[in-house]
Amino acid sequence: MYWPVQRTRLQWAVRQGFQSTVGAPIERLAFGLWKHQLPGGARVERLGLPRRAVERELGSGLILHVDPRELIRCRDWRGYAKRQRPSSITFIWGGSWDLRRGDLRHGSRYRFICDLDMHRSDLTKSEAFRSLQARLEAGRPWRSHQKGVWLDSEARILAYLNIYLSFMDDMAKRGFDDSLGKDELGVAITREGRLLKINRGLHRLAMAQRVGLNTVPVSVKAVHREWWERVTAGVSGQAALERLTAALLGCKPETEPGPLDPAASDNQD
Numbered sequence: 001m002y003w004p005v006q007r008t009r010l011q012w013a014v015r016q017g018f019q020s021t022v023g024a025p026i027e028r029l030a031f032g033l034w035k036h037q038l039p040g041g042a043r044v045e046r047l048g049l050p051r052r053a054v055e056r057e058l059g060s061g062l063i064l065h066v067d068p069r070e071l072i073r074c075r076d077w078r079g080y081a082k083r084q085r086p087s088s089i090t091f092i093w094g095g096s097w098d099l100r101r102g103d104l105r106h107g108s109r110y111r112f113i114c115d116l117d118m119h120r121s122d123l124t125k126s127e128a129f130r131s132l133q134a135r136l137e138a139g140r141p142w143r144s145h146q147k148g149v150w151l152d153s154e155a156r157i158l159a160y161l162n163i164y165l166s167f168m169d170d171m172a173k174r175g176f177d178d179s180l181g182k183d184e185l186g187v188a189i190t191r192e193g194r195l196l197k198i199n200r201g202l203h204r205l206a207m208a209q210r211v212g213l214n215t216v217p218v219s220v221k222a223v224h225r226e227w228w229e230r231v232t233a234g235v236s237g238q239a240a241l242e243r244l245t246a247a248l249l250g251c252k253p254e255t256e257p258g259p260l261d262p263a264a265s266d267n268q269d
Contacts, residue, residue: 027053027089032138037237043237050220062220063246064120068208070253071218074197075188078262086222088199094225098190101258104209109202113210116164123161125152132157137212148178164203172211176204185216189223193231193247194254198222220248 017033031053034041055062075097077085086093097247104110112128119126122221132151135142141152167180178184197205198221203258208216223244231247232240 024220028056031057035237037105041236046200048087048092048094048225051089051091054091055219056126058241062183062248063217064220064248064251065215065217068205068213068216070255071187071195071197071205072104073101073218073254073256073258074104074107074202076100076262077246078102081133089220091150091222092221092225092228093188094098096260098188098192098196099258100260100262101196101254102261103201103257104205107202107206110206110209113168113203113206116161117210119167120165123158126161128161129157132160164182164207167204168207168211171204171207171213176213179218180204181265183211184219186221187218188221189227189248189251191224191226192254193227195251196254220251245262 027050028041031050033039034044034049034068035057041159045184080097080100084095086095086097113126118127123129132142133154136157140188141150143150143152149160151160170180171177181201181204185197185201185205186199187195188198195218197218205216228244232243235243
């Protein structure tokens with residue numbers, strides 16, 4: 001387990017190093033062309049604008065506070081080939097990605113958190129424990145190189161599950177602490193100006209929903225091109241950014257299913 005973990009850490013360090021020394025300067029240059037409306041700037045916008053450069057520019061202007069119990073719809077990538085998905089390095093996404101939505105109330109993370117909470121007095125009766133124990137008995141204990149976790153005993157399984165309970169109990173007492181998670185709660189803006197949950201942080205969102213928090217911070221990671229064009233109305237650069245941040249204040253979570261949703265029998269994972 002030691003060497004796989006070290007390899008994962010090395011890969012992460014290499015990616016971060018490349019991004020800071022090569023990727024970030026290129027993104028700043030491209031974003032600068034667009035922001036100052038220099039030659040080539042229009043092409044940068046057509047390509048989607050570099051997301052990280054937009055985040056550096058707007059900072060807290062991309063943070064919204066929403067009721068977690070209303071943030072129930074997420075982008076459902078199942079059935080989409082990776083080459084058909086919008087790029088995570090761009091801020092403006094075209095296509096029909098926002099018309100296919102999952103329901104987080106039926107997702108694996110929410111079921112997992114509810115399962116632990118209902119069996120907190122005896123986690124050995126939880127579905128999560130039984131599943132992990134079955135893997136252990138089959139000689140295939142669950143492991144995560146990214147987390148540095150190897151559940152090769154019942155004691156380790158219980159300790160691992162109790163970590164989630166301790167996070168949930170702390171959240172119930174102290175509220176949502178965004179610094180405790182590795183990733184922000186990311187959302188994307190649909191063509192209709194609604195919020196869809198994307199990327200990571202689904203366990204923490206499920207905890208916030210379970211304990212009944214009134215608000216959580218979410219970070220806008222992408223916007224649909226149709227909404228962007230409607231909001232910016234033909235302007236670019238600083239004027240477009242100002243219109244964007246003003247329009248974001250009126251965005252609310254999407255609560256309705258989408259016209260391209262998968263069959264009702266399929267559960268969002």
